[in-house]
Amino acid sequence: MADSKSSELFSRAKARIPGGVNSPVRAFRAVGGDPIFISRAEGAYLYDADGVKYTDYIGSWGPMILGHAHxxxxxxxxxxxxxxxxxxxxxxxxxxxxxxxxxxxxxxxxxxxxxxxxxxxxxxxxxxxxxxxxxxxxxxxxxxxxxxxxxxxxxxxxxxxxxxxxxxxxxxxxxxxxxxxxxxxxxxxxxxxxxxxxxxxxxxxxxxxxxxxxxxxxxxxxxxxxxxxxxxxxxxxxxxxxxxxxxxxxxxxxxxxxxxxxxxxxxxxxxxxxxxxxxxxxxxxxxxxxxxxxxxxxxxxxxxxxxxxxxxxxxRLDAKVYTRLEELGARLENGITAALQKKGAKGVVQRVGSMITLFFTDKPSIKSWDDAKGCDTERFGSFHRKMRERHQYWPPSQFEAAFISTAHTDADIDATIKAVEESI
Ligand SMILES: Cc1ncc(COP(=O)(O)O)c(C=O)c1O
The missing domain is CATH 3.40.640.10 (Type I PLP-dependent aspartate aminotransferase-like (Major domain))
Structure with missing residues (x-):
């Protein structure tokens, strides 16, 4: 990371843009580490300034429901x-x-x-x-x-x-x-x-x-x-x-x-x-x-x-899109839940359609901000860093939803589940 193009760009950015970013959550401060500078995106993937490929679960914070560069x-x-x-x-x-x-x-x-x-x-x-x-x-x-x-x-x-x-x-x-x-x-x-x-x-x-x-x-x-x-x-x-x-x-x-x-x-x-x-x-x-x-x-x-x-x-948003997103969402939810059980790790997965969050909590569910703010954000930070090492671009905050697009494949989801299992 230290001598990457992203870190060089981040140094330059910090001199001219508050925190080096044009919107605070992009700064990765909640999880430790520096932001990845993106040079292009296609389908379910982002490519950083050094050409490293990531599977994207942020989707520009929601808009990219059909994947990037459709x-x-x-x-x-x-x-x-x-x-x-x-x-x-x-x-x-x-x-x-x-x-x-x-x-x-x-x-x-x-x-x-x-x-x-x-x-x-x-x-x-x-x-x-x-x-x-x-x-x-x-x-x-x-x-x-x-x-x-x-x-x-x-x-x-x-x-x-x-x-x-x-x-x-x-x-x-x-x-x-x-x-x-x-x-x-x-x-x-x-x-x-x-x-x-x-x-x-x-x-x-x-x-x-x-x-x-x-x-x-x-x-x-x-x-x-x-x-x-x-x-x-x-x-x-x-x-x-x-x-x-x-x-x-x-x-x-x-x-x-x-x-x-x-x-x-x-x-x-x-x-x-x-x-x-x-x-x-x-x-x-x-x-x-x-x-x-x-x-x-x-x-x-x-x-x-x-x-x-x-x-x-x-x-392009027809019924098939939402059926497919539901399938992909259920696959990811079930996979993460199974990974938590397999590892004996505490946590709860909450999902509606193609919006999903893994909360690091002892509670059976999160219903309010009082519940959410009790989550273990240290554990989330460590999880996020490990996911990133495995080229998974997961939201850099416990309090942000991950998004699935129709460009994600079953194989993408399965690779993400494996990365989650290794990272929790
Ligand atoms: C529910 C909701 N409302 C409003 C906004 C603000 O939208 P924008 O960032 O386009 O100003 C957001 C942004 O994340 C949002 O999630």
């Missing part, structure tokens, strides 16, 4: 780019994109395209506040919704309902309008609505959490969020930036047969390009400028190259 998506991007990379004016592609998303997500009657998941959640919550005329938003500990000020908030101490900043630079007044509750804690949510229901603009939730590792909702949790919001005139928002088009074409809401008031999408819907969206009920979305009073805009929103990639990727 030929049809690359063709769509290339073809679109020859017609100009940005016009700052509407296109037929954007209309097609909006119609397609509304078809896949019946809860979305109107939508706006934006450039990142952060923008999608930030804008959706502004719209929810504008629609309700209320200030308070409710989120759940361990869910990540991007880095807007009012979402970088942790629970206040003791019985305090409202949150405190979870990052320097976030004003406490901003954090004070965000209430943070434990994921899957319906009693706390009911109590908050009973106490302050008339001040709550919105409840935002990852319908399956990926951002504390994979944590599914308990039966009834999502249903009650929607019902409580409805009863109290608040807006329910499913943040499906990660789960959208991953757990099914129509995301977790399709799997669960639910209809939130608003939805945020990103990652997969952009086909690996910077594209995201937020949308929902027509009466709510009609509050957005220029037809309504809530301002939201973007120079590159609905960019024609990004939308072309999006349409090409979405067109």
């Amino acid at each position: 030929k049809d998506i690359i063709a769509a991007i290339t073809e679109a780019a020859t017609r100009g990379t940005s016009y700052g004016a509407p296109t037929a592609l954007e209309v097609e994109f909006a119609e397609k998303i509304c078809e896949l997500y019946p809860s979305i009657e109107m939508l706006r395209a934006v450039s990142s998941g952060t923008e999608a959640t930030m804008a959706a919550l502004r719209v929810a506040r504008g629609f309700t005329g209320r200030d308070v938003i409710v989120k759940f500990e361990g869910c990540y919704h991007g880095h807007a000020d009012f979402l970088l908030v942790k629970a206040g101490s003791g019985a305090a309902t409202f949150g405190v900043p979870d990052s320097a630079g976030v004003p406490s007044a901003t954090a004070g309008n965000t209430a943070t509750l434990a994921y899957n804690d319906l009693a706390a949510l009911r109590a908050l609505f009973a106490d302050k229901g008339d001040r709550i603009a919105s409840v935002i939730v990852e319908p399956v959490v990926g951002n504390m590792g994979v944590v599914p909702p308990e039966p009834g949790f999502l249903e009650e969020i929607i019902a409580l919001c409805k009863k109290h005139g608040a807006v329910s928002i499913f943040d499906e930036v990660m789960t959208g088009c991953r757990l099914s074409r129509g995301g977790m809401q399709e799997r669960a047969g639910l209809r939130p008031d608003m939805t945020c999408l990103g990652k997969i819907i952009g086909g690996g390009m910077p594209l995201a969206a937020y949308g929902g009920r027509r009466d709510i979305m009609e509050k957005v400028a220029p037809i309504g009073p809530v301002y939201q805009a973007g120079t590159l929103s609905g960019n024609p190259v990004c939308v072309s990639a999006a349409l090409a990727q979405i067109a």
Whole structure:
């Protein structure tokens, strides 16, 4: 590693980019070691700056559901780019994109395209506040919704309902309008609505959490969020930036047969390009400028190259894709579970479809951030370093989901299971 091209690039990067990376989790700080600099990717594999090949379970943090450099998506991007990379004016592609998303997500009657998941959640919550005329938003500990000020908030101490900043630079007044509750804690949510229901603009939730590792909702949790919001005139928002088009074409809401008031999408819907969206009920979305009073805009929103990639990727997401991802996911889950048993190692595997986490815990399951933060992160760090030596590119944090793509083969999964067995 010491004299590799990655380490040379990392030294240069650290001089000019904070931590040497353009997004913190890429720095591998949670697991020890330096980041691998990537020079190209194809299918299920990444190749680093020294030409070393890795089997990729990060998939650009979710978007690459069909694997890297899929030929049809690359063709769509290339073809679109020859017609100009940005016009700052509407296109037929954007209309097609909006119609397609509304078809896949019946809860979305109107939508706006934006450039990142952060923008999608930030804008959706502004719209929810504008629609309700209320200030308070409710989120759940361990869910990540991007880095807007009012979402970088942790629970206040003791019985305090409202949150405190979870990052320097976030004003406490901003954090004070965000209430943070434990994921899957319906009693706390009911109590908050009973106490302050008339001040709550919105409840935002990852319908399956990926951002504390994979944590599914308990039966009834999502249903009650929607019902409580409805009863109290608040807006329910499913943040499906990660789960959208991953757990099914129509995301977790399709799997669960639910209809939130608003939805945020990103990652997969952009086909690996910077594209995201937020949308929902027509009466709510009609509050957005220029037809309504809530301002939201973007120079590159609905960019024609990004939308072309999006349409090409979405067109290839048929039922076979999800059947195959389920098979691959079950194979990996069963293999890791068997490896844990064989080695007598403590741990639990949690998976929904093609999202999977191996938690190093004594608990039988992880249901909340309180459970997740008790995991043995030292053991995870050692596991990660050993996986990396075996050319397995696993998420560099106990609290991140691993993603499977249709480009992974049974042989890839079996090789990964063997590496896991050697690494736990
Ligand atoms: C559920 C969820 N929401 C929002 C975001 C923010 O998206 P972006 O990184 O595109 O800003 C992420 C990113 O990981 C996410 O997982």
